[in-house]
Amino acid sequence: MTSIPMLPAILVDMVGSFIIIILSFLSLRYAWLLIRKQPDNFLWGFLFYFCLTLVCFSVSRAVGHLLKQIFLIFNNKDQWQVLAPYSGGFNTLLMISLAAVSIYYHKGIEGFRAIQQKARSLKEANEQLEVSADKLLRLNVDLEGIVETRTMKLAASEKKFRNFFSNSKDMVYFCNASNRLVNMNSAGLDMLGYSMEEEPELSLHQVFCNEEDLDNYFETIVSVGFVEDLEAEFVRADGTVIYVLLSATALFDEDREFVGCEGIAKDLTRVRTMMEQLASSEKMASVGQMAAGVAHEINTPLGVILGYSQLMMDDFSPESEEGQSLQVIERQAKACRKIVADLLKFSRQSESARENIMVYEVLEDVLAVTEHTLSMDHIHVHRDLDENIPTIVGDTEKLRQVFVNFINNAHHAMEEQGSGDLFLSCHYEEAANQVVATIRDTGHGIPTEVVAKIFDPFFTTKSVGKGTGLGLSVSYGIIQEHGGTIDVESPAKRDDGEPKGTAFHVRFPVTLRESASVKK
Amino acid sequence: MNLVNSTHRMSPFLLLLTLTVFPGNAWAVQSHGAPEGLYVHQLAHVFFTAALCYLIWGIRQSAFKSRGWRFLQIFCVFMALWNVVAFTGHSLASYVDNAHFIREGGYLTTRLEGPFTSVKLLFYFTKLDHLFSVPALLFLYLAMKGIYKSSCEVEEI
Numbered sequence: 001m002t003s004i005p006m007l008p009a010i011l012v013d014m015v016g017s018f019i020i021i022i023l024s025f026l027s028l029r030y031a032w033l034l035i036r037k038q039p040d041n042f043l044w045g046f047l048f049y050f051c052l053t054l055v056c057f058s059v060s061r062a063v064g065h066l067l068k069q070i071f072l073i074f075n076n077k078d079q080w081q082v083l084a085p086y087s088g089g090f091n092t093l094l095m096i097s098l099a100a101v102s103i104y105y106h107k108g109i110e111g112f113r114a115i116q117q118k119a120r121s122l123k124e125a126n127e128q129l130e131v132s133a134d135k136l137l138r139l140n141v142d143l144e145g146i147v148e149t150r151t152m153k154l155a156a157s158e159k160k161f162r163n164f165f166s167n168s169k170d171m172v173y174f175c176n177a178s179n180r181l182v183n184m185n186s187a188g189l190d191m192l193g194y195s196m197e198e199e200p201e202l203s204l205h206q207v208f209c210n211e212e213d214l215d216n217y218f219e220t221i222v223s224v225g226f227v228e229d230l231e232a233e234f235v236r237a238d239g240t241v242i243y244v245l246l247s248a249t250a251l252f253d254e255d256r257e258f259v260g261c262e263g264i265a266k267d268l269t270r271v272r273t274m275m276e277q278l279a280s281s282e283k284m285a286s287v288g289q290m291a292a293g294v295a296h297e298i299n300t301p302l303g304v305i306l307g308y309s310q311l312m313m314d315d316f317s318p319e320s321e322e323g324q325s326l327q328v329i330e331r332q333a334k335a336c337r338k339i340v341a342d343l344l345k346f347s348r349q350s351e352s353a354r355e356n357i358m359v360y361e362v363l364e365d366v367l368a369v370t371e372h373t374l375s376m377d378h379i380h381v382h383r384d385l386d387e388n389i390p391t392i393v394g395d396t397e398k399l400r401q402v403f404v405n406f407i408n409n410a411h412h413a414m415e416e417q418g419s420g421d422l423f424l425s426c427h428y429e430e431a432a433n434q435v436v437a438t439i440r441d442t443g444h445g446i447p448t449e450v451v452a453k454i455f456d457p458f459f460t461t462k463s464v465g466k467g468t469g470l471g472l473s474v475s476y477g478i479i480q481e482h483g484g485t486i487d488v489e490s491p492a493k494r495d496d497g498e499p500k501g502t503a504f505h506v507r508f509p510v511t512l513r514e515s516a517s518v519k520k
Numbered sequence: 521m522n523l524v525n526s527t528h529r530m531s532p533f534l535l536l537l538t539l540t541v542f543p544g545n546a547w548a549v550q551s552h553g554a555p556e557g558l559y560v561h562q563l564a565h566v567f568f569t570a571a572l573c574y575l576i577w578g579i580r581q582s583a584f585k586s587r588g589w590r591f592l593q594i595f596c597v598f599m600a601l602w603n604v605v606a607f608t609g610h611s612l613a614s615y616v617d618n619a620h621f622i623r624e625g626g627y628l629t630t631r632l633e634g635p636f637t638s639v640k641l642l643f644y645f646t647k648l649d650h651l652f653s654v655p656a657l658l659f660l661y662l663a664m665k666g667i668y669k670s671s672c673e674v675e676e677i
Contacts, residue, residue, distance in 0.1 A: 003622060003631035009647035010628065016650025023657035030664035034671060044671075051664065058657070072627045088561060095564040099571035106578035113582075 014069050017062030024058035027051045042112035050101050057094035064091060171244070171265040177258055179204040179218075191244075191267050193237035200237075209233035209241050221250045221261055234265070242269045280452065287457055288477060291343040299340050306333040342470045343457070352395040352481060359435050359508060360385040360426040362396060366403040367424065370411070374422060377415045384425035389435050392508040394482040402478050405471040406439040406504050412462065413443025413502065420501075433510050440503035446490040454488065484508040562610055569603040572596045588666025591659045598656030602649055609646030616643045 031051040034044035064087030071080035165172050171188030175181050181202045192207065194200045208214040213232040220227045230246040248263025309329040316322040363385060371381055407422065414420030423440040446454060453459045455476040460469035479486050485507045492503035576596045579589055616632075620640065623630045632644055 002634045004636075004644060006621070006630040006632060006644075006647070007628055009644065010630075012648050012650050016654045019654050020650070020657050023654070023661045027657070027660045027664045030661075030668045034664075034668050037671065047664065047667065051660070054657075054660070075627070085557065088557060092557075092561045092564045095561075095568045099564070099568040102568075102571035102575040105575050106581070109578060109582050 010069055013065050017065045020058045021062045024051070024055040028055050042108055042115070046101075046105055046108055050098070050105075053094065053098045053101050057091065057098050060087065060090040060094050064088075168264075170267070172263075173265070174260065174262050175204060176260040181207070182260070188265070191236075191242065191265070192234060193240075207234050209235045217246070217248070221248055222258055225250045227263070231268075232265075242267055243272045244268060276452070280455070284455065284473070284476065284480075287473075291457060295340040295343040298336070302333055302336050302340065306330060306337065309333060339470065342474050352398060354393055355396065356391040357394050357396050357399065358387075358389065358391055359399070359437050360387055360389065362399045363403055363424055363426055363437060366400055366407060370404065370407050374407075374411055377411065378419035379411065379414050380419075380421050382421060382423045384423065384427075386427040389426065389428040390510045392435055392482070393511055394508070395478075398478045399482070402475040402506070403437075403439070405475045406506075409471065410439060410441035410443060410502070413441050413445070417443070428510070429507075432507075434507045435510060437506045437508070438503055439506075440489075440492050440501060442501040445492075445500065445502050446488065448490075451488055451490060455486075479506060479508075482508055483511075558610065562607055565603045565607040565610075569600050569607075572600045572603070576600075586666065586670045588663045588668075588670055591663035591666055595656050595659040595663055598652050598659060602652035602656055605646050605649045605652055608642065609649060612639055612643040612646060615639050 028048075028051040031044070031048040034041070035048040038044055064083075067083060067087070068080050071077065071083075165185050168185055169187050171191050172185045173181050173188055174183040181204065184202070186196050189196060189198075189200070192202075194202075204214060204217070208217070210233060213230070217227055217230060217232070220230070227246060227248045230248075232244055232246050233241050234244050235241060244265040245268050246263060246265045248261050250258060251260045251262060253259045309326050313323060313326045313330065316326060318324075318327065367381060367383075374381060410420075410422050414422075420442045422442075423438070425438045425440075426435065428435055450459075450461065455472050456469075457473040458469035459473075476486060487505040487507070488502065489505065490502040491499035492501050493499050573596075576593050579593055579596075582589075616639065620633055621630050622633045632640060634640075
């Protein structure tokens with residue numbers, strides 16, 4: 001073979017050029033579809049521009065090649081030589097562009113990856129943020145619920161303790177470090193004789209009656225932290241004293257500094273009075289038993305002394321010295337017997353009648369006997385006797401003796417001042433179902449220190465010989481026997497407001513009994 | 521006065537205009553001979569080949585493992601080979617002139633005359649460069665189609 005035909009090369013060139021144009025456009029189509037689907041995707045953008053540049057290059061080159069073959073086939077070599085530099089220039093230019101686009105890939109993909117990484121990080125951060133926001137939202141919702149529940153519980157608790165504070169029948173108070181009472185419930189103010197409307201500014205110094213008690217209170221509360229069952233006396237607004245049982249706790253701040261105290265005080269005045277009365281009753285009962293025993297023992301020898309002295313009086317003339325002495329013995333023996341009889345009455349050992357009595361009638365009877373004597377000493381009697389009162393059951397004679405005792409005492413209390421007023425009242429207290437008789441004088445009154453002793457046997461403030469000290473104790477025994485009580489008020493309140501003198505309030509229970517006398 | 525100031529300010533531009541209208545010998549501009557175009561073209565082939573190799577490396581670095589991206593790498597290989605063939609063809613053109621061809625009739629009857637040296641045979645082979653460029657474009661088409669399909673599948677997922 002001496003030569004090789006160029007025809008196959010010419011055909012390959014022409015057909016290949018044509019196929020290249022077709023394939024480059026088909027590639028560009030898919031690149032276009034990709035970029036249209038995801039315009040923001042860098043890779044698709046790169047592939048699109050790569051394919052676009054390749055299409056330009058392929059078209060430039062393939063068209064150049066086809067034109068060359070066509071021109072040469074049709075013997076237009078000159079024309080092709082004119083066109084050839086342009087075709088070559090374009091091919092060169094587009095080839096360089098294609099190379100430039102290819103180089104751009106790596107840096108572009110790095111940037112794209114960096115952006116993707118950032119986007120992924122951002123997405124993860126957003127997801128975490130969403131999760132956090134969701135958690136926060138749930139927490140917020142839960143928190144709202146918790147806060148609502150806690151608030152309700154707090155409100156319920158506050159209401160409970162507020163009710164306890166307000167409705168407590170004992171004094172509840174809060175005090176600051178300077179002893180100032182910053183809060184006190186209405187029961188406490190009522191106990192001290194103030195009203196809520198007054199809003200009094202009180203301190204413990206004003207409330208405590210004894211400075212010593214207050215010092216004791218503070219020393220204990222600061223050193224121990226609390227005070228338990230401290231017995232103290234409080235001063236009321238009107239100056240009267242009440243007896244309280246106090247328990248308090250110290251309040252400290254975060255630095256353990258004393259900032260105040262809170263406490264509860266219970267008014268035990270009534271309890272204390274009752275205890276004193278009970279103690280007094282027990283004392284009187286034991287004294288009565290002793291007196292009864294003594295009276296019984298003395299009564300027999302006294303009867304013998306009186307009997308023998310009277311027998312001996314028959315043997316001697318009354319004017320004789322012996323007769324005189326025997327009269328003295330007889331008189332003193334009788335006096336002793338009267339004392340013994342009084343002691344027996346006090347100890348309720350004597351016999352009693354049981355009959356229906358109108359108390360005002362007894363008072364009238366007593367006044368009928370004593371009024372003349374009273375008027376002699378310029379003592380005016382004022383009656384306030386209610387006749388529409390129920391009867392009580394008792395011994396009229398003994399009750400007369402009681403009222404005589406009271407009136408005599410009143411008389412003695414007023415006779416020194418030369419005049420006075422004696423008030424007698426009798427009325428029915430329906431609520432307590434009691435008949436109350438009151439004997440009030442305008443005398444010198446009973447000193448506070450002896451008020452508790454006036455019912456003791458043989459206790460008297462009178463001079464020797466004027467009183468035996470058995471009058472009030474006998475009266476006490478009789479009233480006890482009738483189921484009644486005696487209250488002493490000294491100084492006694494008067495209608496004009498100024499307290500003076502003494503008042504005895506005798507209370508009898510009203511019980512329905514037959515009018516017939518009964519022997520006990 | 522204003523006219524004088526304006527003329528003073530415009531003087532550099534007027535000088536430039538004068539030089540433009542009367543150019544004389546523009547010595548600053550370098551003249552280019554005919555071979556320069558061939559060199560630029562050949563350098564473009566080298567540059568393109570290098571860019572394709574860089575693209576292959578870049579794709580492999582990107583760790584795109586799908587079929588489409590594999591086809592794109594094959595495209596790059598074929599295009600790089602085509603560049604080598606084309607570069608060789610352009611280089612050998614100066615060794616094979618019209619005297620080595622005989623023509624009995626028209627252009628289509630042109631034949632490469634013997635005796636056949638390696639240069640002649642290689643030159644003939646380089647004339648068949650479409651045997652590389654067509655497969656390259658075919659793989660580019662397959663690559664784009666594959667990438668598009670993959671993106672559609674990913675979207676469906």
